[in-house]
Amino acid sequence: MISLASIGEKVQSGLRISDAEALFLFDTPDLLAIGELAASANERKNGKRVFFNVNRHINYTNICVNRCVFCAFSKTPAEPGAYAYDLGDIRERAMEAASQGATEIHIVGGLHPDLPFDFYLEMLRTVKAVSPALHVKAFTAVEIDYLARISGLPVVETLARLKEAGLGSLPGGGAEILGTEVRSKLCPEKISGERWLAVMEEVHEAGLKSNATMLYGHLESYADRVDHMRRLRELQDKTGGFQVFIPLAFQPENTPLKLAKKGGTTGVDDLKTLAIARIYLDNFANIKAYWVMLGEKIAQVSLTFGVNDLDGTVVEEKIGHDAGADSPQAMTREDIALLIGKAGRIPVERDTLYNELRVY
Amino acid sequence: MLRSIRAKIDNGQPLTRKEALRLLTEADLLTLGRLSDGIRRRLHPDNLVTFVVDRNVNYTNICESQCKFCAFYRDVGAADAYLLAEEEIFRKIEELVAVGGTQLLMQGGLHPQLGIDWFERLFREIKRRFPQVQNHSLSPAEVTQIARLSGLAIAETVRRLHEAGLDSVPGGGAEILVDRVRQEISPKKIGWEGWATVMREAAGQGMPTTATMMFGSTEEPADIVEHLCRVRELQADGGTFTAFIPWTYQPGNTELGGKTASGVEYLKVLALSRIVLDNIPNIQASWVTQGAKMAQVALFFGANDLGGTMLEENVVAAAGCTFRMSKEEMVELIRGAGFRAAQRTTLYRIIREF
Numbered sequence: 001m002i003s004l005a006s007i008g009e010k011v012q013s014g015l016r017i018s019d020a021e022a023l024f025l026f027d028t029p030d031l032l033a034i035g036e037l038a039a040s041a042n043e044r045k046n047g048k049r050v051f052f053n054v055n056r057h058i059n060y061t062n063i064c065v066n067r068c069v070f071c072a073f074s075k076t077p078a079e080p081g082a083y084a085y086d087l088g089d090i091r092e093r094a095m096e097a098a099s100q101g102a103t104e105i106h107i108v109g110g111l112h113p114d115l116p117f118d119f120y121l122e123m124l125r126t127v128k129a130v131s132p133a134l135h136v137k138a139f140t141a142v143e144i145d146y147l148a149r150i151s152g153l154p155v156v157e158t159l160a161r162l163k164e165a166g167l168g169s170l171p172g173g174g175a176e177i178l179g180t181e182v183r184s185k186l187c188p189e190k191i192s193g194e195r196w197l198a199v200m201e202e203v204h205e206a207g208l209k210s211n212a213t214m215l216y217g218h219l220e221s222y223a224d225r226v227d228h229m230r231r232l233r234e235l236q237d238k239t240g241g242f243q244v245f246i247p248l249a250f251q252p253e254n255t256p257l258k259l260a261k262k263g264g265t266t267g268v269d270d271l272k273t274l275a276i277a278r279i280y281l282d283n284f285a286n287i288k289a290y291w292v293m294l295g296e297k298i299a300q301v302s303l304t305f306g307v308n309d310l311d312g313t314v315v316e317e318k319i320g321h322d323a324g325a326d327s328p329q330a331m332t333r334e335d336i337a338l339l340i341g342k343a344g345r346i347p348v349e350r351d352t353l354y355n356e357l358r359v360y
Numbered sequence: 361m362l363r364s365i366r367a368k369i370d371n372g373q374p375l376t377r378k379e380a381l382r383l384l385t386e387a388d389l390l391t392l393g394r395l396s397d398g399i400r401r402r403l404h405p406d407n408l409v410t411f412v413v414d415r416n417v418n419y420t421n422i423c424e425s426q427c428k429f430c431a432f433y434r435d436v437g438a439a440d441a442y443l444l445a446e447e448e449i450f451r452k453i454e455e456l457v458a459v460g461g462t463q464l465l466m467q468g469g470l471h472p473q474l475g476i477d478w479f480e481r482l483f484r485e486i487k488r489r490f491p492q493v494q495n496h497s498l499s500p501a502e503v504t505q506i507a508r509l510s511g512l513a514i515a516e517t518v519r520r521l522h523e524a525g526l527d528s529v530p531g532g533g534a535e536i537l538v539d540r541v542r543q544e545i546s547p548k549k550i551g552w553e554g555w556a557t558v559m560r561e562a563a564g565q566g567m568p569t570t571a572t573m574m575f576g577s578t579e580e581p582a583d584i585v586e587h588l589c590r591v592r593e594l595q596a597d598g599g600t601f602t603a604f605i606p607w608t609y610q611p612g613n614t615e616l617g618g619k620t621a622s623g624v625e626y627l628k629v630l631a632l633s634r635i636v637l638d639n640i641p642n643i644q645a646s647w648v649t650q651g652a653k654m655a656q657v658a659l660f661f662g663a664n665d666l667g668g669t670m671l672e673e674n675v676v677a678a679a680g681c682t683f684r685m686s687k688e689e690m691v692e693l694i695r696g697a698g699f700r701a702a703q704r705t706t707l708y709r710i711i712r713e714f
Contacts, residue, residue, distance in 0.1 A: 029698030297623030
């Protein structure tokens with residue numbers, strides 16, 4: 001018989017909880033109890049320290065051959081507002097980021113129908129030429145699969161070339177919900193969940209670290225969320241290559257899916273999802289709250305619900321904001337350190353690979 | 361010490377100022393949440409979260425008080441200064457009634473010319489036209505202004521307003537009930553004793569009241585504790601507060617500027633309010649300043665009520681904070697947190713469960 005007490009005992013003794021137990025937590029109305037379990041699981045791993053990272057996002061194009069129904073960002077080439085940066089645009093943004101003290105450039109974009117593989121290599125080289133110290137975290141598993149196809153190279157070779165050009169690690173986007181049923185409704189043209197995981201496995205085998213995300217709050221059930229996390233936990237057991245899990249709250253504004261579902265996620269759902277992720281994903285070191293989509297207040301509160309990483313000072317974030325995220329575009333180091341400090345936690349600036357840079 | 365505080369709370373004993381301050385400054389957010397949630401469930405065992413369908417009518421933005429935290433007021437000669445015509449006010453109330461609203465919250469500035477005659481006439485006419493609407497209007501600062509302009513004592517002013525149709529007095533303008541803080545943020549407004557005097561008088565004449573607190577400006581944690589304890593003492597001494605409503609200073613377009621309180625600070629103060637004010641039945645979450653997500657989470661940190669749907673709200677909006685919520689959204693939000701949702705009257709009688 002599953003109960004909060006039986007789950008509590010497992011968590012206290014550092015034992016893994018089952019899928020059924022994770023589902024039980026999603027169904028329990030006792031938000032504070034879930035928070036307490038997640039807080040204790042997190043405290044054991046990370047103490048009172050909370051990471052943040054000073055980065056800059058560059059969304060190099062919004063032109064995308066996929067038409068995912070949850071996305072407000074993608075455009076066809078002929079649509080008004082469609083854009084693609086050239087290398088000059090990339091350089092300019094990288095220089096600005098470097099001058100602001102960013103340690104990471106986060107590059108993701110749409111699946112552009114015409115850009116050659118060389119452009120992606122040049123994009124990486126361009127950033128590294130601005131400053132070799134900048135870590136380039138770029139391309140989701142979806143983009144890697146696409147680049148392998150346009151280059152005609154196997155994934156392993158594609159990754160080797162990108163790595164040689166300066167790729168440092170990979171973000172965790174494009175995971176959405178990995179289960180087939182939801183995925184086929186949400187993003188029918190996108191690579192399957194199995195393919196996403198297979199690409200990530202190759203990424204990790206190539207010696208590159210990556211993140212993992214989950215887009216929640218749309219068509220999926222709690223069981224789909226647990227299934228998603230189970231797949232990630234299994235791959236992590238195998239490769240250990242995931243650095244962090246980042247649940248992303250669906251932003252419905254301006255998306256085709258808005259027609260089907262109003263609102264967005266609720267505060268309780270956001271905190272529960274982050275907390276259960278912390279409890280269930282015992283082999284992940286870090287759980288991140290992406291404040292751009294959650295808002296600063298919920299992101300801060302999540303630090304008492306198992307979260308130990310706040311996505312940093314994001315400059316020029318377009319994807320979440322196009323979908324109606326009403327958070328500001330950027331927070332400064334001081335803003336974010338203050339936010340963490342006011343939650344009774346110790347702000348620690350990290351680099352992309354979770355090395356400690358400075359304790360505030 | 362936390363253990364002894366917990367024991368006192370379990371036994372329903374009031375905390376000392378020192379103990380309350382200790383909780384606010386040292387307790388973890390989840391600890392405060394647990395303590396407040398226990399009291400909230402003891403006082404409201406029916407798992408119900410309520411709200412009222414209401415409208416704020418800001419009859420004037422002309423105000424002599426010129427509080428530094430306020431983005432709403434205008435001086436008499438300002439280009440966008442206004443005083444609503446009576447017909448305009450009636451039209452707004454008609455709209456409220458049309459959507460099933462039950463509460464009118466009329467608040468304005470401290471207008472230099474509006475004496476008791478103006479309010480008596482208006483309130484009588486509102487009562488005549490809309491007898492079903494609860495006139496929950498003014499604030500202690502406005503009542504004091506009316507008394508001063510009309511050369512009346514507070515007791516007489518309250519009596520005449522009540523007789524003319526004022527049903528209950530909201531607790532706005534409390535800000536922080538510590539005069540040192542009031543000197544900094546609202547030096548021309550009545551002091552804390554002035555606020556308390558009007559509320560004592562209203563309670564003495566049998567009128568229901570509420571109490572608020574605006575925090576996150578220049579006060580210290582000890583000032584928040586002092587505020588809560590003063591409200592608790594007023595309540596213990598014959599007060600009629602039906603609810604306590606803490607909300608956060610919104611810095612947009614204000615003279616004072618600065619930042620708003622963070623989410624964690626809001627929830628901690630909310631939880632402490634529930635713990636200290638165990639002699640006030642209801643604690644309201646402020647979705648107007650916190651947004652829907654935080655208001656929902658607040659239901660686990662002491663709040664059992666979401667206040668009003670506010671068909672119209674101008675004061676917080678003037679400071680750049682413009683959350684909106686419909687009745688349907690409110691019901692969804694409450695259910696999504698695992699509670700039963702109900703529409704109530706100003707005095708917490710349940711009108712309809714959803």
